[in-house]
Amino acid sequence: MLRGPAAALLRRLAPRVSGGGATHRRLPLPIAPSLLARFSSTPTTSSSSPPPSSSAAGRDEEVENEELPELSNGDAGPQRSISIDRSGLYNPPEHSHEPSSDSELVKHLKSIIKFRSGPISVAEYMEEVLTNPQSGFYINRDVFGESGDFITSPEMIGVWAMCLWEQMGQPEKVNLIELGPGRGTLLADLLRGSAKFVNFTKALNINLVECSPTLQKIQYNTLKCEDEPVDDGKRTVSKLCGAPVCWHASLEQVPSGSPTIIIAHEFYDALPIHQFQKASRGWCEKMVDLAEESSFRFVLSPQPTASLIYLSKRCGWASSEELEKVEHIEVCPKAMELTEQIADRISSDGGGALIIDYGKNGIVSDSLQAIRKHKFVHILDDPGSADLSAYVDFASVRHSALEASDDISVHGPMTQSQFLGSLGINFRVEALLQNCNEEQAESLRTGYWRLVGDGEAPFWEGPEDQTPIGMGTRYLAMAIVNKKQGTPVPFE
Numbered sequence: 001m002l003r004g005p006a007a008a009l010l011r012r013l014a015p016r017v018s019g020g021g022a023t024h025r026r027l028p029l030p031i032a033p034s035l036l037a038r039f040s041s042t043p044t045t046s047s048s049s050p051p052p053s054s055s056a057a058g059r060d061e062e063v064e065n066e067e068l069p070e071l072s073n074g075d076a077g078p079q080r081s082i083s084i085d086r087s088g089l090y091n092p093p094e095h096s097h098e099p100s101s102d103s104e105l106v107k108h109l110k111s112i113i114k115f116r117s118g119p120i121s122v123a124e125y126m127e128e129v130l131t132n133p134q135s136g137f138y139i140n141r142d143v144f145g146e147s148g149d150f151i152t153s154p155e156m157i158g159v160w161a162m163c164l165w166e167q168m169g170q171p172e173k174v175n176l177i178e179l180g181p182g183r184g185t186l187l188a189d190l191l192r193g194s195a196k197f198v199n200f201t202k203a204l205n206i207n208l209v210e211c212s213p214t215l216q217k218i219q220y221n222t223l224k225c226e227d228e229p230v231d232d233g234k235r236t237v238s239k240l241c242g243a244p245v246c247w248h249a250s251l252e253q254v255p256s257g258s259p260t261i262i263i264a265h266e267f268y269d270a271l272p273i274h275q276f277q278k279a280s281r282g283w284c285e286k287m288v289d290l291a292e293e294s295s296f297r298f299v300l301s302p303q304p305t306a307s308l309i310y311l312s313k314r315c316g317w318a319s320s321e322e323l324e325k326v327e328h329i330e331v332c333p334k335a336m337e338l339t340e341q342i343a344d345r346i347s348s349d350g351g352g353a354l355i356i357d358y359g360k361n362g363i364v365s366d367s368l369q370a371i372r373k374h375k376f377v378h379i380l381d382d383p384g385s386a387d388l389s390a391y392v393d394f395a396s397v398r399h400s401a402l403e404a405s406d407d408i409s410v411h412g413p414m415t416q417s418q419f420l421g422s423l424g425i426n427f428r429v430e431a432l433l434q435n436c437n438e439e440q441a442e443s444l445r446t447g448y449w450r451l452v453g454d455g456e457a458p459f460w461e462g463p464e465d466q467t468p469i470g471m472g473t474r475y476l477a478m479a480i481v482n483k484k485q486g487t488p489v490p491f492e
Contacts, residue, residue: 103135103382103383103384103385104134104135105128105129105132105134105135105136105383105384106382106383106384108128108132108134108135109125109128109288109296109383110290110294112124112128113288113289113290114290118289119287119288119289119299119301120287120288120289121274121285121287121288121305121307122272122273122274122275122286122287122288122368123272123273123274123307123332123333124272124288125288125383126272126273126368126388127272128383129383129384129388130270130272130387130388131211132384135384136212136384137384137385137386137387137388138211138212138215138270139211139212139213139214140212140213140214153420153425153451154185154186154187154188154189154190154193155189155190155193155428156419156420156423156424156425157186157190157263157265157354157356158189158190158191158193158194159423159424160354160423160488160489160490161176161190161194161261161263161354162194162197162200163488163489164261164351164352164481164485164488165200165203165261167485167486167488168259168350168351168485170199170200170203171203171258171259171350172203173203173205173258173259174203174204174205174258174259174260174261174351175205175207175254175255175258175259175260175261175349175351176204176205176206176207176243176261176263177207177208177209177251177254177260177261177262177263178206178207178208178209178262178263178264178265179209179251179262179263179264179267180209180210180264180265180266180267180270181208181209181210181215181219182215182219182266183215183218183219183222184208184218184219184220184222184223185222186263186265187206187208187219187222187223187263188222188223188224188240191223191238191240191241191243192240194241195240195241201241201242201243202242202243204241204243205243205244205246205258206223206238206243206244206245206246207245207246207247207248207254207255208245208246208247208248209247209248209249209250209251209253209254210247210248210249211249211250216247219247220236220245223238223240223245224238224239224240225237225238225239225245226239251338251341251342251345252341256345256348256349257349258349259349259350259351260345260346260349260350260351260352260353261351261352261353261354262342262345262346262351262352262353262354263353263354264353264354264355264356264357265354265356265357266356266357266358267355267357268332268335268338268355268357268359268392268397269357269358269359269389269390269391269392270387270388270389271332271334271335271338272332272334273330273331273332273368273390274307274310274311274330274331274332274333275328275329275330275366275368276311276328276329276330276331277300277327277328278326278327278328279300283308283311283329284300284301285300285301285305285307285308286298286299286300286301286328287299287300287301288380295380296380296383297380298380307331307333310331310333310336311329311331313336314329314331314363314393314396315329317395317396317399318362318363318395322362322363323363326363326365327365328365328366329363329364329365330364330365330366330367330368330390330391330393331393331396332390332392332393332396335392335393335396335397335400336396336400339397339400339401339404339480340400340401340403340404342401342480343400343401343402343404343405343408343480344404344405346405346407346408346480346481346482347404347405347407347408347482350482350484350485351481351482351485352479352480352481352482352485352488353479353480353481354477354478354479355392355394355397355477355478355479355480356416356419356475356476356477356478357392357475357476358391358392358471358474358475358476359391359392359393359394359413359476360391360392360393360394360395360476361394361395361413361476362393362395363393363395364390364391364392364393367390367391368388368389368390369388369389369390370386370387370388371386371387371389372385372386372387392476394412394413394476394478397410397478398410398478401480407482407483407484408480408481408482408483409480409481409482409483409487410478410479410480411478411479411480411481411487411488411491412476412477412478412479412491413476413477413478414476414477414478414491415472415473415475415476415477416451416452416471416472416473416474416475416476416477417451417452417453417454417472417473418477418490419477419490420451420452420472421452422489422490423489423490425448425451425452426452429444429448432444433445445457445459446460446468449468449470450468450469450470450471451470451471451472452470452472453468453469453470453471453472454470454472454473455469455470456468456469456470457469457470479491
C-alpha cells in the first residue's frame with residue numbers, strides 16, 4: 001500500500017492518464033571451446049536474405065537462402081600454373097559524372113562497406129542509421145511529433161519515483177536521470193504531477209542523456225527551462241519545479257556521488273543489436289553487404305566474428321531447451337554494458353532504475369523492425385528515413401545487472417498492465433470517468449486501453465484503421481535497486 005507523499009500524489013494527480021563517478025566494466029566471458037568448435041573458417045554459400053516485410057507479423061517466417069561468392073582463405077595444396085583467357089573481359093563504359101540519387105547516409109554506408117571490402121554487422125548498420133552525427137534518424141529532426149501517444153503513464157512513473165525516494169530515506173539531493181527523453185514530455189508530466197511535494201522536487205537534480213542537438217532544444221522548451229546566472233557562469237533550471245537541468249551524451253558523463261533514480265522508457269529498444277542465424281556450420285552472424293546492383297542485402301559472415309563472444313555469453317545464460325527452439329538470436333552488447341553501468345552506479349550511490357520497453361523475458365529471435373510514418377517497411381529500405389528498433393531481452397538485462405554487482409537486486413519483469421494496475425491506475429480512471437463528458441470519457445477509455453489492454457479494443461466503434469491497440473502485455477517493466485532499500489513498489 002502506498003503511504004506518505006506518494007499516496008497523496010496519487011490522489012492529487014492531474015486528470016490525465018496519458019500525455020501527449022568512474023565505472024568499471026567487466027570483460028565478456030571467453031568463448032567456450034565447445035561453442036567455438038561449432039564455427040568454421042571455411043567459406044559457405046549459404047546466406048540469409050530478408051523477408052519481404054519487417055512487420056511483427058512476419059518475424060517468424062523462414063528466411064530464404066541465396067548464393068554467396070566463395071571467399072579464398074589461401075591455398076592449402078601444391079601450386080599450379082593457370083592459363084587465363086582475357087578475350088572476354090568486361091570493358092566498363094566511361095565514368096558517368098551524373099549526380100547520384102543516394103542520400104548522404106546511404107553514400108556513407110556504401111563507402112564503409114567498399115573500404116572494408118566486406119559487409120558490416122547489423123549493429124553497425126543500425127547505429128549509423130539512427131545516430132550518425134550528420135544524417136542519423138534521431139539526430140537532426142523531431143521524430144516524435146507534437147502529439148505522440150504515450151505507451152505508459154507518466155504520472156504512474158512519478159508515483160514510482162517518489163516511492164523509491166521515500167525508500168531511500170528522502171535524501172536532500174538525488175540525481176533524476178532519464179535515458180533518451182524524446183521530446184521531454186514524460187518528464188514534464190512527471191514534474192507537474194509532483195510539483196506540490198516540495199521536499200521531493202527540491203531534492204532533484206535533473207540529468208537528461210540525449211545525443212541529438214535537435215531534441216535537446218525541444219526538451220529545453222518542454223521543461224520550461226531558463227538559464228540563470230551563477231558565480232561560475234550560468235545554470236539551466238526547469239520552471240516546472242525549480243530543479244537544475246543538465247544534458248549529457250552518455251550515462252557515464254552524469255556526475256556520480258548522489259542517490260540516483262534512472263528512468264529508461266523505450267530506450268533499450270533502440271540500442272544496436274547483432275543478429276545470428278543457425279547454419280550447417282553453427283551460428284553465423286548476419287551482415288549487411290552490397291549486391292551487384294549496389295543495393296543493400298543481408299548475407300552471412302563466412303568466418304567467426306568478434307561479436308561471437310557476446311553470443312557465447314548470452315547462450316551461457318540460456319537453457320539447452322531454449323537454444324534448441326530458435327534458429328535466430330539477437331544479442332545487444334550495448335544493453336549489457338549500459339546495464340552494468342547502471343548496476344555499478346546504483347551499487348555505489350544508492351537508488352534504482354526503472355526500465356519499461358517492449359520485449360521478452362528470454363532469448364529474442366529476429367525482432368528487428370523498421371517503421372516509417374507509422375507503417376512497417378523493409379529494414380534496408382532507404383536507410384535513415386525509418387526508425388529501427390528491436391525487442392529488449394529482459395533476461396539478458398537481469399543477468400548483466402546481477403553479474404555486475406552483488407549489492408543490487410533485480411525485480412521483474414512484469415507486464416505494464418500489472419505494473420500500472422498495482423500502482424492504482426484502475427482506481428484513478430474510475431474516479432475520472434465520474435467527472436467528465438462523453439467525449440472526454442471516450443478519450444479516457446481509449447488511452448486506458450492502450451496502456452493496459454491486450455490487442456484491439458473490443459469497445460471501439462470508430463474507423464477501423466484507428467482502432468486502439470493495447471500494449472499492456474507487450475510492454476514489460478523491470479526495476480534494478482540497491483539492496484539496502486528493499487523491494488520497490490509494486491514488485492513486492
